[in-house]
Amino acid sequence: MNELPQQLVNGLLLGSMYGLVAIGYTMVYGIVQLINFAHGEIFMVGGFGALTVYLYVLPDGTSLWVALPLMLIGGIIVAILVAVGAERFAYRPLRTAPRLAPLITAIGLSLALQQAVWAWYPDARSAITFPQIDGGPFEIGSVTIQTGDIFLLVAAPISMAILAYFVMKTRTGRGMQATAQDPDTAKLMGINTDRIIVVAFALGAAFAAVGAVAYGLKYGEVQFRMGFILGLKAFTAAVLGGIGNIYGAMLGGLVLGVAEALSTAYISDIPGMDQFGSQSWANVWAFVLLILVLLFRPQGLLGERVADRA
Amino acid sequence: MTALLEVEDLRVAYGKIEAVKGISFKVDAGEVVTLIGTNGAGKTTTLRTLSGLLKPVGGQIKFNGKSLKKTPAHQIVSLGLAHSPEGRHIFPRMTIEDNLRLGAFLRNDKPGIEKDIQRAYDLFPILGERRKQAAGTLSGGEQQMLAMGRALMSQPKLLMLDEPSMGLSPIMMQKIMATIAELKSQGTTILLVEQNAQAALSLADHGHVMEVGNIVLSGTGQDLLHDESVRKAYLGED
Numbered sequence: 001m002n003e004l005p006q007q008l009v010n011g012l013l014l015g016s017m018y019g020l021v022a023i024g025y026t027m028v029y030g031i032v033q034l035i036n037f038a039h040g041e042i043f044m045v046g047g048f049g050a051l052t053v054y055l056y057v058l059p060d061g062t063s064l065w066v067a068l069p070l071m072l073i074g075g076i077i078v079a080i081l082v083a084v085g086a087e088r089f090a091y092r093p094l095r096t097a098p099r100l101a102p103l104i105t106a107i108g109l110s111l112a113l114q115q116a117v118w119a120w121y122p123d124a125r126s127a128i129t130f131p132q133i134d135g136g137p138f139e140i141g142s143v144t145i146q147t148g149d150i151f152l153l154v155a156a157p158i159s160m161a162i163l164a165y166f167v168m169k170t171r172t173g174r175g176m177q178a179t180a181q182d183p184d185t186a187k188l189m190g191i192n193t194d195r196i197i198v199v200a201f202a203l204g205a206a207f208a209a210v211g212a213v214a215y216g217l218k219y220g221e222v223q224f225r226m227g228f229i230l231g232l233k234a235f236t237a238a239v240l241g242g243i244g245n246i247y248g249a250m251l252g253g254l255v256l257g258v259a260e261a262l263s264t265a266y267i268s269d270i271p272g273m274d275q276f277g278s279q280s281w282a283n284v285w286a287f288v289l290l291i292l293v294l295l296f297r298p299q300g301l302l303g304e305r306v307a308d309r310a
Numbered sequence: 311m312t313a314l315l316e317v318e319d320l321r322v323a324y325g326k327i328e329a330v331k332g333i334s335f336k337v338d339a340g341e342v343v344t345l346i347g348t349n350g351a352g353k354t355t356t357l358r359t360l361s362g363l364l365k366p367v368g369g370q371i372k373f374n375g376k377s378l379k380k381t382p383a384h385q386i387v388s389l390g391l392a393h394s395p396e397g398r399h400i401f402p403r404m405t406i407e408d409n410l411r412l413g414a415f416l417r418n419d420k421p422g423i424e425k426d427i428q429r430a431y432d433l434f435p436i437l438g439e440r441r442k443q444a445a446g447t448l449s450g451g452e453q454q455m456l457a458m459g460r461a462l463m464s465q466p467k468l469l470m471l472d473e474p475s476m477g478l479s480p481i482m483m484q485k486i487m488a489t490i491a492e493l494k495s496q497g498t499t500i501l502l503v504e505q506n507a508q509a510a511l512s513l514a515d516h517g518h519v520m521e522v523g524n525i526v527l528s529g530t531g532q533d534l535l536h537d538e539s540v541r542k543a544y545l546g547e548d
Binding site: 171174175177178181182184185186187188189190191192193 | 361362363382383384385387388392393395399401402403404408411412413415416460464
């Protein structure tokens with residue numbers, strides 16, 4: 001089985017993309033206990049934002065090495081605007097409503113964003129080609145890394161480092177941790193929790209947009225429904241890692257990605273299982289893994305339960 | 311001289327149910343004032359309204375000459391009003407030291423913050439010994455110390471303590487009460503809410519007895535301690 005290292009690398013790359021999107025689910029859940037089902041669409045509009053910069057803002061023939069940072073910034077800005085707008089006008093008025101109300105709002109918002117892109121973005125009724133990085137695949141020993149994955153290889157660890165620094169070291173980050181643990185008491189410390197909630201939505205959106213650019217480069221296209229399955233996977237990754245824990249989101253993404261890669265590579269080798277190893281079965285195995293983890297560790301891999309003794 | 315805190319005809323409601331029905335009292339700088347009364351008398355509701363977590367339906371709150379009625383909770387602490395809430399509410403997954411630092415969230419004077427952290431450790435040596443430990447692992451009494459230390463980190467002009475002795479062993483309760491006495495002797499102004507009327511009244515310059523949303527009796531701590539109706543109702547004598 002000398003292809004094992006290759007499968008692991010494929011899985012880690014795919015998983016780091018899940019992880020980037022999972023951060024948004026886990027942050028928002030950690031602070032307002034809302035499962036933002038529209039987050040997959042925040043990811044999607046981030047992809048379209050980046051594409052818009054390439055197609056309609058930059059002159060034709062701009063080198064991708066110049067374009068990519070600008071596309072990234074454009075995607076992040078669009079995703080943040082949509083996410084913060086959703087928080088302000090859709091979720092905030094429902095903050096004290098029963099939990100079901102914002103959840104249904106999130107599902108509605110998710111459909112509305114998909115349909116808005118479908119209806120109004122030029123040519124978005126089918127997939128739109130995303131610009132590609134030139135050059136052949138890279139070989140490292142027996143492992144091949146596709147050119148489109150190079151971005152992910154660089155962007156995912158940098159994003160994670162920025163996030164960890166932000167949460168652990170900055171004042172807003174500490175305010176975020178406090179708000180997640182006890183919002184009322186956070187206010188007593190002088191923390192503007194409304195602002196913290198906006199920051200959580202914005203940060204999650206920014207990382208989702210990075211994930212969306214990675215998606216475009218990896219699969220060569222963006223389309224209005226790309227946030228649905230990917231959003232579901234990222235949400236799974238967040239739960240798998242322990243929802244509310246940002247490191248858990250990344251770890252959950254990686255575990256999920258590796259599990260998918262290994263399932264497509266090896267399950268069909270098991271006698272009698274030959275028809276269960278295809279790409280479409282990978283989703284099934286991903287959810288089987290989730291169910292197994294939740295059976296034995298309901299709080300997720302890194303979810304913690306510190307006893308409050310008092 | 312005007313009082314540091316002036317509450318006038320304060321009314322607070324949860325939906326249609328009025329929990330505080332028009333109370334008035336004041337706290338002068340340097341004194342300890344206590345609100346005593348049974349569960350459900352409206353003491354905690356009063357404190358939560360003063361710190362902005364609840365909005366009053368009527369009346370006035372003046373702190374340091376400024377009305378607090380429209381000030382959001384997160385701005386009130388910067389005016390010098392700190393609140394150690396009922397049930398401690400420490401941040402369980404953070405270390406003791408990080409909890410104290412959050413108490414100084416709005417301060418920018420690093421050396422001053424370090425000095426005040428040291429002061430909290432001097433006041434409560436057990437916190438200093440466990441500074442790197444998650445706060446959720448502390449005992450109830452230690453969590454109470456942390457909540458008080460954290461509230462002091464904002465350098466408040468008025469410290470509000472809600473049921474600091476709740477659920478504590480008699481020894482721990484004595485320790486907490488001794489600390490409040492120490493803070494008082496250092497000149498800290500304190501608004502103390504307690505069910506333990508004996509301990510609270512012995513410390514307080516002024517006290518108010520609350521019953522179902524009203525202040526029914528006011529006086530100096532000593533007067534109330536010797537008042538017959540208070541002795542009967544709250545000090546367990548017949």
